[in-house]
Amino acid sequence: MPKLSLNRLIHDIQPLDKREAFLRDPHEFAHGYDVTDAELAAVRDSDMRALWSFGANPYLLRVLQMRSGISDEDFRAALVGLSYPRPDEGEI
Amino acid sequence: MAEIVGAFAASHTPLFLLRHDAPAEEVREEVFSAYRRMAREIVDRGAEAMVLLGNDHLHAFSMDRYPALAIGAGPRFGPVETEPFLPSDVYEGAEELASHLARGLLANGFDPLVCRELPLDHSFVSPLALMGDTGLPIVPVLQNTVAPPLPPAARSYQLGVSLRRLIEGYTGLERVAVVATGAPSHWIGTPEQGEIDEAWDRDVIDMLCRADAKGLSAWPQARIDEGGNGGNEIRTWISAAAMSGDTEANLWVYRIEPLWFLGVTVIEWPIGPAL
Numbered sequence: 173m174p175k176l177s178l179n180r181l182i183h184d185i186q187p188l189d190k191r192e193a194f195l196r197d198p199h200e201f202a203h204g205y206d207v208t209d210a211e212l213a214a215v216r217d218s219d220m221r222a223l224w225s226f227g228a229n230p231y232l233l234r235v236l237q238m239r240s241g242i243s244d245e246d247f248r249a250a251l252v253g254l255s256y257p258r259p260d261e262g263e264i
Numbered sequence: 265m266a267e268i269v270g271a272f273a274a275s276h277t278p279l280f281l282l283r284h285d286a287p288a289e290e291v292r293e294e295v296f297s298a299y300r301r302m303a304r305e306i307v308d309r310g311a312e313a314m315v316l317l318g319n320d321h322l323h324a325f326s327m328d329r330y331p332a333l334a335i336g337a338g339p340r341f342g343p344v345e346t347e348p349f350l351p352s353d354v355y356e357g358a359e360e361l362a363s364h365l366a367r368g369l370l371a372n373g374f375d376p377l378v379c380r381e382l383p384l385d386h387s388f389v390s391p392l393a394l395m396g397d398t399g400l401p402i403v404p405v406l407q408n409t410v411a412p413p414l415p416p417a418a419r420s421y422q423l424g425v426s427l428r429r430l431i432e433g434y435t436g437l438e439r440v441a442v443v444a445t446g447a448p449s450h451w452i453g454t455p456e457q458g459e460i461d462e463a464w465d466r467d468v469i470d471m472l473c474r475a476d477a478k479g480l481s482a483w484p485q486a487r488i489d490e491g492g493n494g495g496n497e498i499r500t501w502i503s504a505a506a507m508s509g510d511t512e513a514n515l516w517v518y519r520i521e522p523l524w525f526l527g528v529t530v531i532e533w534p535i536g537p538a539l
Contacts, residue, residue: 179327186323188348230453230493231321231410237453244458251455257489261412 175227177206182215182223182232191239218242220250230256266361266434269309271508271533272302273444273472273501276318278386279524280394281349286523298517298530299394302443305532307398311441313358314402315365315427317500318387318445319409321452323347324379330411331377333423335369336404337362338380346385351393355384358401360436365403368430374423376405391445400441407503409446409496417488420499421481424506425539431507432538444504446497450525454493458525464491465518465527468498472513472531477505494525501531509536 181202185194194201198216207215214222218240223233237247285292306314323346325331342354366378388404407423408414431440448465451457468491471480481502488495505513516530 176327179322183322183326224455229322229327229411230451232453234453234457235322248455248457254455256451256454256456256493261489 178211178215178223178226179229179232181205181207182228182236185215186232186235186239188239220247221254224251224254224258227258227260266431266437266440268428268431268507268535269311269439269441270306271442271504271535272306273447273504273529273531274299274302274391275447275526275528275530276387276390276445277450277524277526278347278349278390280390281386283523287521291519291521294517294519295521295528296394299391300396301516302530302532303395303398306400306441306443309441310439311400312437312439313361314398314400314441314443315361315431316388316402316404316443316445317503318404318406319497319500320387320406321385321410323385324383325411327411330408331406332408332415333369333374334377334379334382334406335362335366336382336384336402336406337366337378338382341382341384341402341404344384344389346383350386350389353389353392355392356401358403358437361434361440362403364434364436365405365427365430368433369426372426372430374426387445391443407499409499410493414485414496415499416485417481417483417499417502420502421478421506424503427503428507428509428538442504442507444500446494446500447491448495448498448527448529449491450494451492452494452525456492458522459492460520460522460525460527461491462520462527464495465529468501469513469515469518469529469531472501472505473515475510475512477502477510480505505533506539508533509539511536
């Protein structure tokens with residue numbers, strides 16, 4: 173399931189060393205994760221709006237925000253017009 | 265047989281550590297002194313262990329496999345490595361008490377994941393850091409508040425009732441304290457991140473102060489969602505309330521601090537008869 177794979181990828185790059193390895197070669201790191209090119213790019217670029225639409229868990233987005241050095245203001249600006257919970261929140 | 269000598273709830277956030285000195289001095293003094301007071305009360309009442317009710321923010325567990333309920337039953341927890349800003353402390357585990365609780369929960373219709381090793385994140389470490397070293401071993405008990413589908417809040421009430429009975433049936437210690445961490449309203453990693461809903465917070469706190477944790481546990485998920493994804497952490501408060509006998513809670517602190525994304529709350533319950 174792509175959503176779980178996306179969340180697994182974001183989860184797995186939480187440690188700083190894993191994040192560095194991912195950024196060095198995202199495609200190599202993501203081998204074995206069932207994520208689309210668009211999802212991989214969104215993780216690489218810390219594209220919060222895209223990741224929200226792809227179903228990334230918010231707590232993982234928060235960690236990604238912090239690791240990427242994105243300010244709280246820029247984070248909220250990236251998600252303007254959206255709201256929690258998402259329509260599919262709660263679905264497995 | 266052990267008795268519960270204190271039941272408390274206290275907010276948690278990484279921002280206590282990341283933005284420790286950012287709020288005004290009066291805010292820091294009010295909040296930090298409440299956590300120190302909680303620790304002092306726990307120690308002064310002779311507690312020999314602390315049962316900590318918290319959660320995991322997708323550090324120990326991933327979305328692939330996330331338990332509805334987990335209990336840390338190891339001899340120690342740490343050094344903490346889940347989040348780089350947390351102190352890399354080691355916490356002694358109250359291993360025998362944890363094993364007793366795990367066996368008892370299984371016998372009473374719960375299915376906890378029993379963790380011999382369990383990485384702890386800010387859910388536990390941020391309030392423990394503010395409390396200071398009590399020297400007490402801990403039993404972390406985690407409920408799923410982050411990875412849908414979430415267990416209904418009513419389950420948290422039942423969990424608290426069961427934990428109370430199990431603690432009182434334990435002969436290895438005489439006095440145990442309970443600290444629930446998390447909540448009230450907050451939004452993390454969502455478009456609303458940083459917002460605080462004081463009215464929602466007050467509704468939750470008022471119900472607990474009116475000894476109506478059971479009523480709170482009947483809130484539908486949609487009502488809980490109004491408090492943000494972080495509002496799901498009221499489950500730990502509900503459990504602590506049930507462990508106290510659903511008594512009238514005393515509000516020690518409710519302090520809105522936008523820099524911490526929270527209306528920081530510290531609550532104490534007097535211990536009444538078991539439910």
